[in-house]
Amino acid sequence: xxxxxxxxxxxxxxxxxxxxxxxxxxxxxxxxxxxxxxxxxxxxxxxxxxxxxxxxxxxxxxxxxxxxxxxxxxxxxxxxxxxxxxxxxxxxxxxxxxxxxxxxxxxxxxxxx
Amino acid sequence: xxxxxxxxxxxxxxxxxxxxxxxxxxxxxxxxxxxxxxxxxxxxxxxxxxxxxxxxxxxxxxxxxxxxxxxxxxxxxxxxxxxxxxxxxxxxxxxxxxxxxxxxxxxxxxx
Numbered sequence: 001x002x003x004x005x006x007x008x009x010x011x012x013x014x015x016x017x018x019x020x021x022x023x024x025x026x027x028x029x030x031x032x033x034x035x036x037x038x039x040x041x042x043x044x045x046x047x048x049x050x051x052x053x054x055x056x057x058x059x060x061x062x063x064x065x066x067x068x069x070x071x072x073x074x075x076x077x078x079x080x081x082x083x084x085x086x087x088x089x090x091x092x093x094x095x096x097x098x099x100x101x102x103x104x105x106x107x108x109x110x111x112x113x
Numbered sequence: 114x115x116x117x118x119x120x121x122x123x124x125x126x127x128x129x130x131x132x133x134x135x136x137x138x139x140x141x142x143x144x145x146x147x148x149x150x151x152x153x154x155x156x157x158x159x160x161x162x163x164x165x166x167x168x169x170x171x172x173x174x175x176x177x178x179x180x181x182x183x184x185x186x187x188x189x190x191x192x193x194x195x196x197x198x199x200x201x202x203x204x205x206x207x208x209x210x211x212x213x214x215x216x217x218x219x220x221x222x223x224x
Contacts, residue, residue: 009153034212043203043215044156090155092213099144099163100171101205101213105155 002027004093006104013081014112021076021107023091033074034092034101035065044090050074061085086111115139119204119216126194126223134189134219136204142214144207145187146171147179149200150218156203162187194223 005024013019025031032051036044048059055067065076074091088108094101117138126132136145143164148156148171158171162181176198178190187206191198199222205213 004155006155032211036215043217044205045215046212049212094211099207100146100158100161101207102158103148103156105153 002031002093002095002098002102004091004102004104006089006091006107008107009105010108010110012110012112015083016080019076019078019081019085019109021089021091021109023074023076023104024072025074025091025093026072027093027095029095029097032094032096033065033067034094035059035063035074035076036090036092036103037061038088038090038106040087047076047089081109081111083111083113085109117204117206117214117216119202119219121219122217123220124222126191126221128194128196128223130194131190131192132194132221133191134202134204134221136187136189136206136216137185138187138204138206138214139185140206140214141184142206142208143184145181146205146213147177147187147189148203148205149173150203151200159189159202194221196223199223 003026034049035047088106091104092101146161147159160179165184168179202219204216207213
Protein backbone atom coordinates (compact mmCIF):
# COMPACT_ATOMS: atom_id res chain seq x y z
CA UNK A 1 0.00 0.00 0.00
CA UNK A 2 1.20 3.46 -0.79
CA UNK A 3 1.76 6.01 1.97
CA UNK A 4 3.10 9.51 2.34
CA UNK A 5 4.81 11.04 5.36
CA UNK A 6 5.26 14.72 5.95
CA UNK A 7 7.46 14.87 9.07
CA UNK A 8 6.87 18.53 9.83
CA UNK A 9 3.42 19.47 11.08
CA UNK A 10 4.13 23.19 11.32
CA UNK A 11 6.95 25.40 10.03
CA UNK A 12 7.45 29.08 10.73
CA UNK A 13 9.66 31.05 8.38
CA UNK A 14 10.55 34.72 8.03
CA UNK A 15 9.49 36.56 4.91
CA UNK A 16 12.32 36.47 2.42
CA UNK A 17 13.89 33.36 3.93
CA UNK A 18 14.11 30.03 2.17
CA UNK A 19 11.64 27.23 2.76
CA UNK A 20 11.93 23.47 2.49
CA UNK A 21 9.10 21.05 3.16
CA UNK A 22 9.87 17.38 3.48
CA UNK A 23 7.94 14.51 1.95
CA UNK A 24 8.76 10.80 2.09
CA UNK A 25 6.74 8.17 0.32
CA UNK A 26 6.39 4.44 0.36
CA UNK A 27 5.34 2.89 -2.91
CA UNK A 28 6.11 -0.33 -4.71
CA UNK A 29 5.86 0.94 -8.26
CA UNK A 30 7.18 4.01 -10.01
CA UNK A 31 5.40 6.86 -8.28
CA UNK A 32 3.72 9.94 -9.59
CA UNK A 33 4.32 12.70 -7.03
CA UNK A 34 2.46 15.91 -6.40
CA UNK A 35 2.53 18.95 -4.15
CA UNK A 36 -0.69 20.80 -3.47
CA UNK A 37 -1.29 24.03 -1.56
CA UNK A 38 -4.41 24.93 0.36
CA UNK A 39 -5.10 28.47 1.49
CA UNK A 40 -7.51 28.91 4.43
CA UNK A 41 -11.06 28.04 3.47
CA UNK A 42 -10.07 27.06 -0.05
CA UNK A 43 -9.70 23.93 -2.07
CA UNK A 44 -6.40 22.38 -3.12
CA UNK A 45 -4.32 23.86 -5.90
CA UNK A 46 -1.58 21.93 -7.69
CA UNK A 47 1.89 23.44 -7.25
CA UNK A 48 3.87 20.90 -9.25
CA UNK A 49 4.04 17.27 -10.27
CA UNK A 50 6.61 14.64 -11.14
CA UNK A 51 5.89 11.79 -13.52
CA UNK A 52 9.27 10.98 -15.04
CA UNK A 53 12.40 12.57 -16.50
CA UNK A 54 14.27 15.44 -14.89
CA UNK A 55 14.19 14.93 -11.14
CA UNK A 56 14.12 18.67 -10.42
CA UNK A 57 10.64 19.95 -11.14
CA UNK A 58 9.59 23.57 -11.40
CA UNK A 59 6.12 24.64 -10.35
CA UNK A 60 3.98 27.70 -9.95
CA UNK A 61 4.59 30.56 -7.51
CA UNK A 62 8.36 30.01 -7.58
CA UNK A 63 8.30 26.54 -6.02
CA UNK A 64 10.44 23.60 -7.04
CA UNK A 65 10.78 20.02 -5.86
CA UNK A 66 13.41 17.34 -6.24
CA UNK A 67 12.66 13.64 -6.62
CA UNK A 68 15.26 11.41 -4.97
CA UNK A 69 14.47 7.78 -5.60
CA UNK A 70 17.24 6.49 -3.32
CA UNK A 71 15.77 8.41 -0.40
CA UNK A 72 12.10 7.98 -1.38
CA UNK A 73 11.73 11.71 -1.02
CA UNK A 74 10.12 14.58 -2.90
CA UNK A 75 10.97 17.73 -0.97
CA UNK A 76 9.48 21.10 -1.85
CA UNK A 77 11.57 24.25 -1.83
CA UNK A 78 11.26 27.97 -2.37
CA UNK A 79 14.27 30.30 -2.25
CA UNK A 80 12.47 33.33 -0.82
CA UNK A 81 9.03 33.12 0.75
CA UNK A 82 6.35 35.78 0.54
CA UNK A 83 3.65 36.43 3.13
CA UNK A 84 1.13 35.01 0.65
CA UNK A 85 2.85 31.61 0.90
CA UNK A 86 1.30 31.07 4.32
CA UNK A 87 -0.89 28.02 3.76
CA UNK A 88 -1.08 24.29 4.24
CA UNK A 89 0.93 22.12 1.89
CA UNK A 90 0.17 18.53 0.99
CA UNK A 91 2.36 15.95 -0.67
CA UNK A 92 0.57 13.19 -2.60
CA UNK A 93 1.55 9.99 -4.43
CA UNK A 94 -0.14 8.00 -7.16
CA UNK A 95 0.81 6.08 -10.27
CA UNK A 96 -0.39 5.29 -13.77
CA UNK A 97 -1.75 1.95 -12.58
CA UNK A 98 -3.23 3.26 -9.34
CA UNK A 99 -5.36 6.29 -10.01
CA UNK A 100 -6.08 6.99 -6.36
CA UNK A 101 -3.91 9.64 -4.77
CA UNK A 102 -2.67 9.15 -1.20
CA UNK A 103 -2.00 12.31 0.75
CA UNK A 104 0.31 13.18 3.59
CA UNK A 105 -1.06 14.81 6.74
CA UNK A 106 0.05 18.23 5.57
CA UNK A 107 2.50 20.91 6.72
CA UNK A 108 1.21 24.29 7.84
CA UNK A 109 3.50 27.17 6.92
CA UNK A 110 3.39 30.42 8.85
CA UNK A 111 5.26 33.43 7.46
CA UNK A 112 6.37 36.10 9.91
CA UNK A 113 7.21 39.64 8.90
CA UNK B 114 -14.15 26.96 -16.78
CA UNK B 115 -16.08 25.62 -13.79
CA UNK B 116 -13.84 22.57 -13.21
CA UNK B 117 -15.17 20.73 -10.15
CA UNK B 118 -18.20 22.18 -8.39
CA UNK B 119 -19.51 21.04 -5.02
CA UNK B 120 -22.87 21.83 -3.48
CA UNK B 121 -23.64 22.82 -0.83
CA UNK B 122 -20.66 24.72 0.56
CA UNK B 123 -21.84 24.64 4.16
CA UNK B 124 -24.36 22.52 6.03
CA UNK B 125 -25.36 21.85 9.61
CA UNK B 126 -27.13 18.58 10.34
CA UNK B 127 -28.66 17.10 13.43
CA UNK B 128 -27.55 13.62 14.47
CA UNK B 129 -29.54 11.03 12.55
CA UNK B 130 -30.47 13.28 9.64
CA UNK B 131 -29.55 12.40 6.08
CA UNK B 132 -28.13 14.47 3.28
CA UNK B 133 -26.50 14.24 -0.13
CA UNK B 134 -23.46 16.14 -1.33
CA UNK B 135 -23.26 16.75 -5.04
CA UNK B 136 -20.09 16.94 -7.09
CA UNK B 137 -20.11 17.93 -10.75
CA UNK B 138 -17.15 18.11 -13.13
CA UNK B 139 -17.05 19.44 -16.68
CA UNK B 140 -13.65 18.06 -17.73
CA UNK B 141 -14.90 14.68 -18.97
CA UNK B 142 -12.77 12.90 -16.37
CA UNK B 143 -13.30 9.20 -15.87
CA UNK B 144 -12.23 9.10 -12.24
CA UNK B 145 -13.90 10.87 -9.35
CA UNK B 146 -13.24 10.82 -5.63
CA UNK B 147 -14.65 11.90 -2.31
CA UNK B 148 -12.20 12.80 0.45
CA UNK B 149 -12.67 14.05 3.95
CA UNK B 150 -10.21 16.42 5.60
CA UNK B 151 -9.71 16.48 9.32
CA UNK B 152 -7.06 18.41 11.30
CA UNK B 153 -3.74 16.58 11.43
CA UNK B 154 -4.95 13.74 9.21
CA UNK B 155 -4.63 15.14 5.73
CA UNK B 156 -7.13 13.94 3.16
CA UNK B 157 -8.57 10.47 3.51
CA UNK B 158 -10.34 8.74 0.67
CA UNK B 159 -13.97 7.82 1.37
CA UNK B 160 -15.19 6.38 -1.95
CA UNK B 161 -14.15 6.65 -5.54
CA UNK B 162 -15.39 5.86 -9.03
CA UNK B 163 -13.47 4.77 -12.11
CA UNK B 164 -16.32 5.45 -14.50
CA UNK B 165 -20.04 5.95 -14.93
CA UNK B 166 -21.99 3.34 -13.01
CA UNK B 167 -19.01 2.20 -10.91
CA UNK B 168 -18.10 2.91 -7.29
CA UNK B 169 -15.57 1.50 -4.84
CA UNK B 170 -14.63 1.91 -1.20
CA UNK B 171 -11.68 3.97 -0.08
CA UNK B 172 -9.99 3.90 3.31
CA UNK B 173 -12.85 5.39 5.40
CA UNK B 174 -16.14 4.32 3.72
CA UNK B 175 -18.26 3.48 6.76
CA UNK B 176 -21.38 5.62 7.14
CA UNK B 177 -21.27 6.87 3.55
CA UNK B 178 -22.74 5.78 0.25
CA UNK B 179 -22.07 7.05 -3.26
CA UNK B 180 -23.54 6.92 -6.72
CA UNK B 181 -22.25 7.77 -10.20
CA UNK B 182 -25.26 7.60 -12.47
CA UNK B 183 -23.82 10.16 -14.87
CA UNK B 184 -20.18 10.55 -15.81
CA UNK B 185 -20.07 14.17 -14.73
CA UNK B 186 -21.71 13.72 -11.33
CA UNK B 187 -20.62 11.92 -8.17
CA UNK B 188 -22.95 11.98 -5.17
CA UNK B 189 -21.99 11.33 -1.56
CA UNK B 190 -24.75 10.36 0.84
CA UNK B 191 -24.96 10.25 4.59
CA UNK B 192 -27.93 8.13 5.60
CA UNK B 193 -27.78 8.82 9.34
CA UNK B 194 -25.34 11.55 10.23
CA UNK B 195 -23.12 11.23 13.30
CA UNK B 196 -20.95 13.87 15.02
CA UNK B 197 -17.86 11.91 13.88
CA UNK B 198 -18.78 12.89 10.33
CA UNK B 199 -18.21 16.55 11.07
CA UNK B 200 -15.51 17.38 8.56
CA UNK B 201 -14.65 19.20 5.37
CA UNK B 202 -15.47 17.12 2.32
CA UNK B 203 -13.65 17.48 -0.98
CA UNK B 204 -14.55 16.07 -4.33
CA UNK B 205 -11.86 15.56 -6.95
CA UNK B 206 -11.54 14.19 -10.47
CA UNK B 207 -8.72 13.13 -12.77
CA UNK B 208 -7.77 11.09 -15.79
CA UNK B 209 -6.20 8.13 -14.06
CA UNK B 210 -3.03 8.62 -12.04
CA UNK B 211 -2.64 12.18 -13.17
CA UNK B 212 -3.23 15.49 -11.53
CA UNK B 213 -6.42 15.63 -9.48
CA UNK B 214 -8.64 18.70 -9.68
CA UNK B 215 -10.48 19.62 -6.51
CA UNK B 216 -13.70 21.35 -5.66
CA UNK B 217 -13.87 24.13 -3.09
CA UNK B 218 -15.08 21.82 -0.34
CA UNK B 219 -18.20 21.34 1.78
CA UNK B 220 -17.97 22.15 5.45
CA UNK B 221 -20.35 19.83 7.30
CA UNK B 222 -21.17 20.08 10.99
CA UNK B 223 -23.21 17.39 12.71
CA UNK B 224 -24.66 18.43 16.06
